[in-house]
Amino acid sequence: MRAGIATPEFALSNDGQLLVLDRFDFVEREDGSIERLGFEDIAALAGLRVRDTLSDRKYQGSYQAIAELLKQLQLPCENLQRFFEQVAFSVMVRNGDAHLKNFGLLYRSAADAWLAPMYDVVTTSIYRYTRYEGGPELEDKTMALKLLRGRRQTRAYPTSDELMAFGRSICSVAKPETAMQNIAQAMTETLQQAKRDERIPSALRSAMSTAWEAGMAYANLDRMRCGVG
Ligand SMILES: Nc1ncnc2c1ncn2[C@@H]1O[C@H](COP(=O)(O)OP(=O)(O)O)[C@@H](O)[C@H]1O
Ligand SMILES: [Mg+2]
Numbered sequence: 001m002r003a004g005i006a007t008p009e010f011a012l013s014n015d016g017q018l019l020v021l022d023r024f025d026f027v028e029r030e031d032g033s034i035e036r037l038g039f040e041d042i043a044a045l046a047g048l049r050v051r052d053t054l055s056d057r058k059y060q061g062s063y064q065a066i067a068e069l070l071k072q073l074q075l076p077c078e079n080l081q082r083f084f085e086q087v088a089f090s091v092m093v094r095n096g097d098a099h100l101k102n103f104g105l106l107y108r109s110a111a112d113a114w115l116a117p118m119y120d121v122v123t124t125s126i127y128r129y130t131r132y133e134g135g136p137e138l139e140d141k142t143m144a145l146k147l148l149r150g151r152r153q154t155r156a157y158p159t160s161d162e163l164m165a166f167g168r169s170i171c172s173v174a175k176p177e178t179a180m181q182n183i184a185q186a187m188t189e190t191l192q193q194a195k196r197d198e199r200i201p202s203a204l205r206s207a208m209s210t211a212w213e214a215g216m217a218y219a220n221l222d223r224m225r226c227g228v229g
Contacts, residue, residue, distance in 0.1 A: 003186035005085050006117040016199035024117045038107040043100035058099040062146040067170045079115045084171035085179045086118045092215030094125035099144040126207040160218035184219030
C-alpha cells in the first residue's frame with residue numbers, strides 16, 4: 001500500500017498474532033449492498049488443476065508466462081504494469097512463494113476483468129521449510145516461479161538490471177525503475193516504523209531488515225540521492 005501497490009485493506013491485531021484483511025472480491029455499492037466479483041487465480045486460468053497431491057503444479061511456469069497470459073486475455077495495459085509491480089515487490093522483499101495461485105483476476109464479465117490486488121506476500125527467506133513431513137529443513141533462497149536471467153529462465157533472484165529488463169520488455173513498463181524506487185522507499189519507511197511498533201518483535205524486525213537489504217539496493221536510492229544532491 002505504502003509503495004503505491006493496491007492491496008486489500010488490512011490491520012494487524014494488537015497482540016501482533018492476526019493479520020485481518022478485507023475481501024477484495026466483495027465491493028460495497030453506494031446503496032450499501034454488496035456486489036460479489038468473480039475471481040480466478042492464474043493456475044485456474046492456465047488450466048492447471050492444482051489439487052492436494054498435485055499442489056506443486058502451482059510452482060510450474062514463469063512470471064513471463066503469466067504476463068503473456070494477461071496479454072492474451074487482452075486486459076487493459078495498466079494491468080501489466082500492476083503485475084510488474086507485484087512481481088518486483090515479491091522479488092525485493094524476498095517472497096519466495098509468489099506462485100500461480102498468489103496472482104489472480106477479478107471480473108464482472110469476460111470483457112471486464114482486471115488483476116486482483118496483491119495478496120499473500122511474506123518475506124519467506126527468513127524461514128526454513130521442509131518439502132515433506134519430517135524432511136530436512138531447507139533454506140528458502142529462490143523464487144517460486146522462473147524469471148529470465150541472461151538467456152536462461154531460472155528461479156534465482158534477478159539482479160536489478162534483470163528485473164528492470166523484465167519490466168520493460170515483458171511487461172511494457174516505460175520506467176520500471178520508478179516502481180522499484182517506490183518499493184524501496186516504502187521498505188525503508190516500513191523498517192523505520194516497525195522500530196516504534198511494539199507488536200513487532202525486535203528479532204523479527206532485525207531478520208527482516210537483513211533480508212530486505214538486497215532488495216532495497218535494487219533501487220540504488222543512495223546513488224540517486226547523491227545524483228540529486
Ligand atoms: N483479501 C482477500 N479477498 C478475497 N480472497 C482472498 C483474499 N486474500 C486471499 N484470498 C483468496 O484466498 C486464497 C488463500 O489466501 P492466501 O492469502 O493466498 O493464503 P495461503 O495461500 O497462505 O493459504 C488466495 O489464493 C485467494 O484465492
Ligand atoms: Mg496463497
